[in-house]
Amino acid sequence: AQSVTQLGSHVSVSEGALVLLRCNYSSSVPPYLFWYVQYPNQGLQLLLKYTSAATLVKGINGFEAEFKKSETSFHLTKPSAHMSDAAEYFCAVSDRGGTASKLTFGTGTRLQVTL
Amino acid sequence: NAGVTQTPKFQVLKTGQSMTLQCAQDMNHEYMSWYRQDPGMGLRLIHYSVGAGITDQGEVPNGYNVSRSTTEDFPLRLLSAAPSQTSVYFCASSYRQQGFDGYTFGSGTRLTVV
Numbered sequence: 001a002q003s004v005t006q007l008g009s010h011v012s013v014s015e016g017a018l019v020l021l022r023c024n025y026s027s028s029v030p031p032y033l034f035w036y037v038q039y040p041n042q043g044l045q046l047l048l049k050y051t052s053a054a055t056l057v058k059g060i061n062g063f064e065a066e067f068k069k070s071e072t073s074f075h076l077t078k079p080s081a082h083m084s085d086a087a088e089y090f091c092a093v094s095d096r097g098g099t100a101s102k103l104t105f106g107t108g109t110r111l112q113v114t115l
Numbered sequence: 116n117a118g119v120t121q122t123p124k125f126q127v128l129k130t131g132q133s134m135t136l137q138c139a140q141d142m143n144h145e146y147m148s149w150y151r152q153d154p155g156m157g158l159r160l161i162h163y164s165v166g167a168g169i170t171d172q173g174e175v176p177n178g179y180n181v182s183r184s185t186t187e188d189f190p191l192r193l194l195s196a197a198p199s200q201t202s203v204y205f206c207a208s209s210y211r212q213q214g215f216d217g218y219t220f221g222s223g224t225r226l227t228v229v
Contacts, residue, residue, distance in 0.1 A: 044205065
């Protein structure tokens with residue numbers, strides 16, 4: 001069964017500092033991996049996805065993530081945090097590559113950005 | 116605008132009442148699903164559908180029922196509401212073909228059962 005672990009339910013960074021949100025997955029087959037962002041009282045928006053092409057994936061709003069098979073990780077980074085990045089971030093894994101199927105989500109990491 | 120539309124946005128129910136959460140998409144997506152979001156638990160899959168007339172259970176299906184009579188609509192029915200069903204419910208949809216692009220989510224229904 002697929003699973004995702006997000007380390008740290010809350011992360012606080014200063015504006016302009018590096019953002020690093022951690023995600024580790026377990027999967028018996030090469031997975032599809034996703035990061036979604038949820039702003040307060042809104043639905044989830046896709047930030048980026050890994051679909052077995054390039055291991056470094058660039059997404060919207062300056063975010064990127066690197067797929068590391070040896071570490072079973074898919075950490076999300078952004079070089080310089082902005083106040084507007086404050087939100088909850090979810091890592092998710094698909095149990096079958098190539099076609100839409102059930103997504104398994106992590107428990108989420110709430111990012112706080114301070115002045 | 117194209118997307119996933121959920122109604123209502125807010126609902127308060129009494130224990131034992133039934134209701135239907137509506138979800139509609141206008142993108143001709145084959146795949147639709149319902150998730151519930153609870154604090155500290157992420158999103159958990161309730162039911163999903165890979166096309167009209169086909170539905171299946173997810174991780175937490177008990178107390179919920181779904182049907183998919185058209186490609187566009189995927190309603191979620193609460194048969195007899197319980198306080199444990201207080202949650203935020205999200206509907207999502209996607210194409211099913213190779214090169215899965217991820218889901219499009221609705222803006223959610225916040226349900227309180229008292």
